C-alpha cells in the first residue's frame with residue numbers, strides 16, 4: 107500500500123503559523139523533507155489550498171519575482187517544487203471548494219476517499235497540510251509517517267498542528283538530524299489505526 111507522509115515546518119511550541127496567519131520564520135516553502143523522488147500525488151486541506159495554489163502559481167508564472175510570503179525571490183528548490191507541483195495530482199479535502207486553477211487538482215469530500223487513494227497503485231503520497239486536515243488524517247489512522255522541521259522559536263500565539271487532535275497516538279522516532287540555523291529534522295513513524303500506545 108502507498109504510504110501517506112506528512113511534512114510540516116513548526117516552531118518549538120508546535121505552531122504551523124503565527125498569530126498574523128503566516129509562519130514568517132520559514133525562509134522557503136520548498137520540499138525540505140526529501141520527499142519529491144518518492145511521491146506522485148499530494149493531499150491537502152481546503153483551508154490552505156487557495157493560498158497554496160496562489161503561491162505556487164506565482165512562482166510557476168514569474169520565477170524571478172519576489173514572493174509575498176517570504177518577501178524574497180523563490181529559491182532554486184522552490185522553483186523545482188513549483189514545476190513538480192504543476193505536473194502532480196493534488197487531492198483537496200473540502201466540502202465547500204468546487205473549482206481550482208490547476209487541471210490536476212481533484213476535490214475529495216471525505217477521509218474514505220483518501221483511504222481509497224492509498225489502496226491504488228503508485229508511489230507514496232505527500233500530505234502537505236494544513237493543521238486541521240493533518241490532525242484529522244492522523245486521528246483516522248491514515249498517516250504513516252510524520253516529517254517535522256522544528257525551528258528554534260517559541261511562536262506564542264498562532265495555529266498549532268495538533269490543536270484539533272482528538273486521540274492519543276504513540277509515535278516511533280525513526281531519525282533525528284541537526285540542520286543549519288538551529289533547526290532540527292525529526293522523522294516519526296505512526297502506527298496503524300487503533301494503535302494508540
Ligand SMILES: NC(=O)c1ccc[n+]([C@@H]2O[C@H](COP(=O)([O-])OP(=O)(O)OC[C@H]3O[C@@H](n4cnc5c(N)ncnc54)[C@H](OP(=O)(O)O)[C@@H]3O)[C@@H](O)[C@H]2O)c1
Nearest residue numbers: 114115122151152153154200201202235236237238239242
Ligand atoms: N508550517 C507548515 O509547514 C504548514 C504547512 C501547511 C499549511 N500550513 C498552514 O496551515 C494553515 C491551514 O490549516 P487549516 O487548519 O486552517 O486548514 P486545512 O487543514 O488546510 O483545511 C481544513 C479544511 O478542510 C476541510 N475538511 C473537510 N473535511 C475535513 C475533515 N474531516 N477534517 C479536517 N478538515 C476537513 C474543511 O474545509 P471545507 O469547509 O471546505 O470543507 C476544513 O475547514 C494555512 O494557513 C497554512 O499556512 C503550514
